[in-house]
Amino acid sequence: MARISGFLxxxxxxxxxxxxxxxxxxxxxxxxxxxxxxxxxxDGPVVIETYPEDAPTHVARVKELTRQGFYDGLKFHRVxxxxxxxxxxxxxxxxxxxxxxxxxxxxxxxxxxxxVSMARADDPDSADSQFFICLQPxxxxxxxxxxWGRVVSGMEAVDKIQxxxxxxFGDPDSIVKMSVAADLLASGQAKLYExxxxxxxxxxxxxxxxxxxxxxxxxxxxxxxxxxxxxAGEPVSPPQP
Numbered sequence: 001m002a003r004i005s006g007f008l009x010x011x012x013x014x015x016x017x018x019x020x021x022x023x024x025x026x027x028x029x030x031x032x033x034x035x036x037x038x039x040x041x042x043d044g045p046v047v048i049e050t051y052p053e054d055a056p057t058h059v060a061r062v063k064e065l066t067r068q069g070f071y072d073g074l075k076f077h078r079v080x081x082x083x084x085x086x087x088x089x090x091x092x093x094x095x096x097x098x099x100x101x102x103x104x105x106x107x108x109x110x111x112x113x114x115x116v117s118m119a120r121a122d123d124p125d126s127a128d129s130q131f132f133i134c135l136q137p138x139x140x141x142x143x144x145x146x147x148w149g150r151v152v153s154g155m156e157a158v159d160k161i162q163x164x165x166x167x168x169f170g171d172p173d174s175i176v177k178m179s180v181a182a183d184l185l186a187s188g189q190a191k192l193y194e195x196x197x198x199x200x201x202x203x204x205x206x207x208x209x210x211x212x213x214x215x216x217x218x219x220x221x222x223x224x225x226x227x228x229x230x231x232a233g234e235p236v237s238p239p240q241p
Contacts, residue, residue, distance in 0.1 A: 025190040027181055028153050035059065036181035037066060037149065038190065041161065042173060046154035047181070048116055054107040055148040058118055058127070062148065063180055065098055065129055071178040078165040079172070083138060085161045086119055087175060088130035097128030102146075109147035111138040114158075116149035133158050 025038050025045045039046040052059040065071060070090070077094055078086040089096040104124040111117060111134050119130040127146060134141075135158070151158060162173045184190035 025184055027190055027192050029193040033182040033185050038179045038181050038184055040177040041157045043157040043160045044154055046157050047152050048149045049152045050149040054109055055105040055146050057102055058105055058146050058148040061102055066178045066180055071175050073174055075172040075174050076161050077172055079161050079163045081163050082136050084132040084134050086132040102127045105146045106143050111141040113137055114151035114155050115147055118146045
């Protein structure tokens, strides 16, 4: 029965993903589609600008896994109010990955609201496929986790991800579909922002979670003190087997 239920769930996710992806995603202006990720959630698309200049290995690996369909259907297994939403584990419990660890690429990008960063275990070079999206500024994580992108549109969908973690977390939300924007453009499932397009204007970036394009982030030493939410624990995943 459990096996049948699993097949049914996978089929429904696949069908849901097809329906959602049939809708055009509006890409905000100024983005490189090849280095932009579109995360389809139950409440809408999330557009992520990546930082290949700051974390080239991480961005390349995330894009590779994305194009393989690795992230499709994976749960947000650890979501802490006022802190972050973590996903990217095929096991769904924080212990899994793709089997390929990445050497740390810590950089000057800060953990603002909307920052996308890689989870890891105690070893700085243990990041794999799991990543998290900051729900609020989490400056205690600066220079400890590799920041590889930021949400530039759709943060309201991230805010609606179901909160919870651990064995008692019985109903986590999942990634419906994760795509590279260039692939969506090529297949007609996305379009570029046009100033005279009312729908596109509504999909323009709704928040400024990180430095503006081309702006030099401030040094981590100048950041505020750790918040109470950050003290609840940093987003990590156990060492890979």
